[in-house]
Structure formats: C-alpha cells, structure tokens
Amino acid sequence: MSATRIDQLVANLTLWKDAYYNGPSPLVSDAVFDAAEDELRTLDPQNVYFQKIGAPNPVGGAWPKVQHSIPMGSLNKCQTSDDLKAWRPNQPVCITHKLDGASVSLKYLNGKMVQALTRGDGDIGEDITRNVLLMQGVVRQLPLAGTVYVRGEIIIRKSDFAQHFKGESNPRNSAVGTAKRQSDFDKCKHLTVVAYQFLQDGVSSKSKDLEIELLENYGFVTPPKYICVTLAGIQAVYDAYVAGKRDALDWEIDGLVLDVNDRDTREAMGDHNQRPKGSIAFKFPHEEKITTLLSIDWQVGKSGRITPVAIFQDVVLGGRTVNRASLAGVRQVEGLKLSKGCQIMVSLRNDVIPRVESNVTEGILNDM
Numbered sequence: 001m002s003a004t005r006i007d008q009l010v011a012n013l014t015l016w017k018d019a020y021y022n023g024p025s026p027l028v029s030d031a032v033f034d035a036a037e038d039e040l041r042t043l044d045p046q047n048v049y050f051q052k053i054g055a056p057n058p059v060g061g062a063w064p065k066v067q068h069s070i071p072m073g074s075l076n077k078c079q080t081s082d083d084l085k086a087w088r089p090n091q092p093v094c095i096t097h098k099l100d101g102a103s104v105s106l107k108y109l110n111g112k113m114v115q116a117l118t119r120g121d122g123d124i125g126e127d128i129t130r131n132v133l134l135m136q137g138v139v140r141q142l143p144l145a146g147t148v149y150v151r152g153e154i155i156i157r158k159s160d161f162a163q164h165f166k167g168e169s170n171p172r173n174s175a176v177g178t179a180k181r182q183s184d185f186d187k188c189k190h191l192t193v194v195a196y197q198f199l200q201d202g203v204s205s206k207s208k209d210l211e212i213e214l215l216e217n218y219g220f221v222t223p224p225k226y227i228c229v230t231l232a233g234i235q236a237v238y239d240a241y242v243a244g245k246r247d248a249l250d251w252e253i254d255g256l257v258l259d260v261n262d263r264d265t266r267e268a269m270g271d272h273n274q275r276p277k278g279s280i281a282f283k284f285p286h287e288e289k290i291t292t293l294l295s296i297d298w299q300v301g302k303s304g305r306i307t308p309v310a311i312f313q314d315v316v317l318g319g320r321t322v323n324r325a326s327l328a329g330v331r332q333v334e335g336l337k338l339s340k341g342c343q344i345m346v347s348l349r350n351d352v353i354p355r356v357e358s359n360v361t362e363g364i365l366n367d368m
Helices: 003-022 030-043 081-087 158-164 171-179 185-190 208-217 231-245 263-268 329-335
Strands: 065-067 093-099 102-109 112-118 124-126 147-155 192-200 226-228 253-260 279-283 288-300 306-317 320-326 343-349 353-359
Touching (some): 003 030, 081 231, 093 192, 093 231, 093 279, 102 171, 147 171, 158 171, 171 185, 192 208, 226 231, 231 253, 253 263, 306 329, 306 343, 320 343
Antiparallel strands (some): 093 226, 102 147, 147 192, 253 279, 288 343, 306 320, 343 353
C-alpha cells in the first residue's frame, strides 16, 4: 500500500468535492472523481474520507452555520447493470429522479416553515431561509403539529433557465450560486424546490411511494415514481430515460434514485460509511457525440499558463450547443494525434464539462 498515493488521492478528492459543492463549477468530471474514489477504496477501504458526507461549508461565509437535527446523508452510486445486480435486494424498489442541484432541508414547527438549511457536510449546513422562502415549490404552512423535516433539491427548471439565466453556463451551477446569494436574491423566485423526503418527528412514511404521495398531497413539487419488483423492470425504466425520457424533462437529472420501497426493510439493511445500503443512485452514462475538429487554439490564462483548446463543429450535448473543450496539455494533443479535420468523440462530463474523449479517425481511446 502506497501511503503517498493514498494521501494524494485524499487531497485531490477533498479539493474536488469542495469545488463541486461550494465552488462555481466542478474541477473534474464525474468519471475522474469516481475513478479516484474507486482507487482509494481499493488501497484503503477504511480511510476516514469515506465517512464524510458532502463538503465543509466555506470558511468566512456570511450565512449562519446550523447543526442538522437529523443528518443529511448521501448515496452510494452504481453505473452498470452488473453494479445494479450486485446491489439489488429481493424487494420491491421505488424509483425516483436523481436531481442535479443543491440539497436543502426545510424545518416545520407546528405547521410553520421556520428554517431552510443547505446540506453542508451532512452534519452542519448553512441557514438560507430568506432565499428559500422566495422559491417555487415551498409550502409555508402544513396542517400538522410537532416537528417535520422535508428534504429536497433546489433546481432550476429548463424553461426558467432559458428565460431568466441567459448567458450562464448550466442550470446546476446557477441553482447552487443563486440559492446562496447574499445580494440580488430576488432571482431566487426562479428556483424550484423538488421534495423527496418527509420526516415527521424523525419518522418517515411506511413506504417510499406513500412518502412521495404524501408530499404531493401537501402541495410540494415531487418527482415521478415507479415501483419495480424485478431487475428487468428497473433496467427498463432506466433505459427509457437514457433513450430520451430524460431529455424531455423540464429539469436536469443525472440518474435515478432506487430505494427499497418498504421503510422497515430498508432501514433494517443498515448503512455503510453513513450511506444507506437500502438506497442507491443509478447514474446515467456520459452523453457522447462525434464531430469534426476545426482547429486547436492556445489560450493564455491569468496565471500565464498556456492551455490548448479544441475548436470543433457544433454538437448538442445535455441540451446545449457545445463547440470547444479545453485539452490536458500537449500530451493529450500528441497522444490522440489530433489534427484539423479529424473526427473526434466529444462528451459532456458531469453534464457540465465538455471533453474530447477520443480521436475516432485514429481509433485511439483517451485513457488519461
């Protein structure tokens, strides 16, 4: 076991996670992040890194820091049919959307919504109540006594993004940034909270499908749900979204959430590294398209570093037109044998970052 390599992986993953949750945009793609996590899990499966959820709140932020009464956890991920087969218990599964935005927890006391916290590191979040009260999908009053928590995702509908966020990079980054604005927070009215968890006095509904129905009955915006009893059924729902159902939605999703439907069975399965064994995120494959390389430009950054940028014919990925992608230095240009006119495979990693994956003309895969 290489202690140096482990330390390097932990440092990289911590930096990347902080940029994903707190920064303006991710530093690396999902594929790069997941590969680094898999390597660390192989080298040191008990590393303390795996016990952490989310990312620390930014130092010096103006929003008050508040302890979650009930921690906000995260999910393990799978991306292949084999991964799904290895996870799936012999139980009915409820399928919902894996929304791509900013997680939020709404707190109600005797029916009144009194607080909204970001996930933060899972234990401590930021109090952004002022901004959340402006958002669509937020129910201010419930006909209930006691303490209720409603967990959800702050997102921007594609239709709202096109109308109110022109010129911004993508809905996910805009949702995260807008939700935590200290000024010009009126724009929060174009954000939507989509609810997926209901906890009354710390207890959820007896099944996940009833939980979603309960939220909908109280007036919350909720994702659609599907109950599947076989592996083939789960795969069919997933394949339908990959084939086009995902693109037809008015909000961005990067996968599906699978929950063992029965609450008691799900909770009895326990957790691992603070992630429930009875739930998993089934991630979508990265979208890829072939296009023609027009040129390679050399861009000088603020630090003076020179970066090659691939300029190619327009392709539509993730619902937006893409025609350029930064390259990983001269090494990638030479390794892929990139030249004007060659056919390249382009992807939108993490549904955000354009990447040149391979030179189709040469048939060389990018293994960087």
